[in-house]
Amino acid sequence: MNTVLIVDDDSLTCSVLAALLERTACSPLVCANAEDALKLLKHQKVDLIITDLNMSSGMSGLDLIKRLPPDLDAPVILMTGYAAVSVAVDVMRAGAFDMVTKPLRPRELLELIKTALQVGGRLSEDAQAYNPEYRVETHFGVLVGESPPMQALYRGITLVAKTDLPVNLHAGSGSDKLAVARILHAESHRAAAAMYAVDLQTEPLEVLQDAFVEKYLQVDGQRTKSAPPPTVFLDNVECCTPALQRDILREETAGRGKKERSKQGSAATPATSPRARLLVGSQKTPAQLATVDGLNPEFVRLISLLGLQLPPLSECVSDIPLVAHHYLRQLKGQGGSAYSLSCASIDLLKEHPWPGDIAELRKVLDGAVAGATLGELITVAVIADLIGGIAKRTGATGN
Numbered sequence: 001m002n003t004v005l006i007v008d009d010d011s012l013t014c015s016v017l018a019a020l021l022e023r024t025a026c027s028p029l030v031c032a033n034a035e036d037a038l039k040l041l042k043h044q045k046v047d048l049i050i051t052d053l054n055m056s057s058g059m060s061g062l063d064l065i066k067r068l069p070p071d072l073d074a075p076v077i078l079m080t081g082y083a084a085v086s087v088a089v090d091v092m093r094a095g096a097f098d099m100v101t102k103p104l105r106p107r108e109l110l111e112l113i114k115t116a117l118q119v120g121g122r123l124s125e126d127a128q129a130y131n132p133e134y135r136v137e138t139h140f141g142v143l144v145g146e147s148p149p150m151q152a153l154y155r156g157i158t159l160v161a162k163t164d165l166p167v168n169l170h171a172g173s174g175s176d177k178l179a180v181a182r183i184l185h186a187e188s189h190r191a192a193a194a195m196y197a198v199d200l201q202t203e204p205l206e207v208l209q210d211a212f213v214e215k216y217l218q219v220d221g222q223r224t225k226s227a228p229p230p231t232v233f234l235d236n237v238e239c240c241t242p243a244l245q246r247d248i249l250r251e252e253t254a255g256r257g258k259k260e261r262s263k264q265g266s267a268a269t270p271a272t273s274p275r276a277r278l279l280v281g282s283q284k285t286p287a288q289l290a291t292v293d294g295l296n297p298e299f300v301r302l303i304s305l306l307g308l309q310l311p312p313l314s315e316c317v318s319d320i321p322l323v324a325h326h327y328l329r330q331l332k333g334q335g336g337s338a339y340s341l342s343c344a345s346i347d348l349l350k351e352h353p354w355p356g357d358i359a360e361l362r363k364v365l366d367g368a369v370a371g372a373t374l375g376e377l378i379t380v381a382v383i384a385d386l387i388g389g390i391a392k393r394t395g396a397t398g399n
Contacts, residue, residue, distance in 0.1 A: 002026045002117055003044075007037045007051035007064060008079070013104070017050060020106055026113070034059035038067060046074050048116055053080040053091070053099075065094045075116040079104070092381040099344040099380050108343040115342075115377035140183045144326045145319035149311030153180075156308045161187035166252075166278040166303050168237075170285055171310035174357035177281035180310060181233040190277055194230040200244075201236035235281035237303060238292050245299040252278065252302060278303070313354040313361060320350050320361070327362060331369050339369055344380035352387055 004026045006017050011032075018028040029046065031037040035058050037051070049068075053061040061078045068076075075097035082101070091099045097116045100109055138144055139154050160167050161184050169177045178197055185195040234240065240248075282289060286304035289295060313320065324346070328339040341349070354360055367386045368378045 002047040003029060004048045004050060004113070005029045005031065005037060005040070005044075005046040005074075007031045007034060007049065007055075007061070009033060009052065009055045009057070013052070013079075013102075016104070020110065021113075024110055024113070033057065034061070034064035034067075037064060041069060041072060046072075048074055048113065049076045050113075051076065051078055053078045062090065062094045065096060077112060077116060092384075097379070098342050098377075100342065101344055101347045105343055108341075108346070111340055112342045112377055115340075138326070140187065142179050142183060144323050145316055146322070147311075147316040147319045149315050150319060153308065153311060157183055157187065160184065160306050160308065162189065163306065164277055165305045166280065167305075168286060168303050168307040169279065169281045169310060170283075170307055171281070172283055172312055172357055174355075174359035175310050175312065176358050177235060177310060178233065180308065181231075181279045181281065184279060185231040185233075185277070188231065188277065190229065190231050195233065196230060197233040197235065199235045200239040229276050231277040231279060233279040233281065237280035237282050238284055238289060238295065240295070240299070242294055242296065245296045248278065249296070249299055249302065251276070313357050317350050321346050323358070323361065324349055324365060327365050328369070331365070339372060340377045341383075342377055342379050345378055345383045348380055348383050348387070 002025065004021050006014050006021075006028055008014050008017075008030075009032050014030045014032075018030060021028040026048075029040065029044065031040055033055060034051070037049075049064075051061040051064055055061070059067070061080075065076055065078075076095070078091050078096050078099045080091075080099060080101055098112055100112060137146075139150075140157065143150070143154070157180065167184060169180055171177050181197065182195065185191060280303045284292065286300065286307060289300050289304070290297065313323075321341075324341060328341070331339060349361070349364075356363070364383065364386045367389075368382050371382065372378055
């Protein structure tokens with residue numbers, strides 16, 4: 001059985017922690033301040049220390065860590081009511097194993113305790129058996145989130161997916177516009193056909209101009225009459241060249257004309273949908289697109305017929321734990337045991353503004369996993385270091 005020392009001047013917190021530890025094959029010891037804890041440690045061996053960061057009198061949790069006996073190798077978890085990168089850095093520099101924020105969440109805290117004991121080679125057999133599950137529901141098989149902005153996005157996808165009209169996916173840098181475009185295609189009557197995605201910001205202009213219309217839009221001669229035409233997604237549509245805009249306008253106009261003639265009973269024209277379903281992505285609103293030099297007003301009007309706003313991660317803070325756990329479970333498929341995040345790591349992820357949106361979050365999690373062992377708990381120190389590193393690189397490059 002593992003012995004865990006709790007140091008906190010809040011008797012209620014001590015009682016809750018003690019009860020929690022007793023249910024997980026741990027023997028709790030309680031001290032109301034750091035001074036008493038140091039006296040106890042002179043004659044009592046412990047496997048783990050959980051201490052409050054700020055106590056009403058005497059030494060702080062950081063002071064306690066600095067004055068621990070040099071031969072004591074028990075890991076230390078600090079509790080605090082305030083999670084921030086600066087606090088996390090101070091805590092880790094002092095030598096703490098990790099930090100948790102109040103109010104405490106039992107499931108995440110127990111997972112952190114298990115990992116801390118494992119690192120010290122002290123985890124009892126009973127404690128090893130504790131393995132909480134975290135289930136996340138996906139929407140359209142891909143999207144994760146239950147916040148009001150995400151619910152509005154799900155409703156919007158359902159409304160526009162069945163139409164043949166162009167749809168403008170408006171979102172900031174780092175968002176997952178391509179995933180939403182694929183959902184719109186999968187939920188449409190064209191799902192059996194191909195979908196082509198082109199980033200107009202990175203694709204060579206000569207490739208686009210020479211091959212785009214022939215390969216992606218003029219498909220009547222390349223498919224059977226019963227097969228649906230494809231979906232075309234143009235990301236960063238504000239970079240569309242004037243010549244390509246003219247080609248798209250011509251093809252869209254021709255497709256709509258053919259459909260109208262078929263509705264009027266023309267014997268010469270078989271009934272068909274427009275040649276391709278056009279989806280576009282942009283970091284600009286339709287009003288902003290109208291002011292971009294080089295964009296034809298008719299083209300802007302065409303791509304603004306329907307629009308979907310993809311909410312930034314900063315507006316869906318309550319979804320960040322769901323998104324992070326879901327992504328880590330996807331990475332699990334590359335190895336075996338699932339990766340987990342500590343309580344403080346989750347709090348830090350929720351506090352970060354995420355200027356790079358979902359792509360930045362995935363980059364942070366990829367970096368965390370790269371330095372972790374399968375099944376290991378990812379601590380706040382790792383997350384704080386990765387977020388700080390990305391911020392420094394972004395600031396240095398001006399992106």
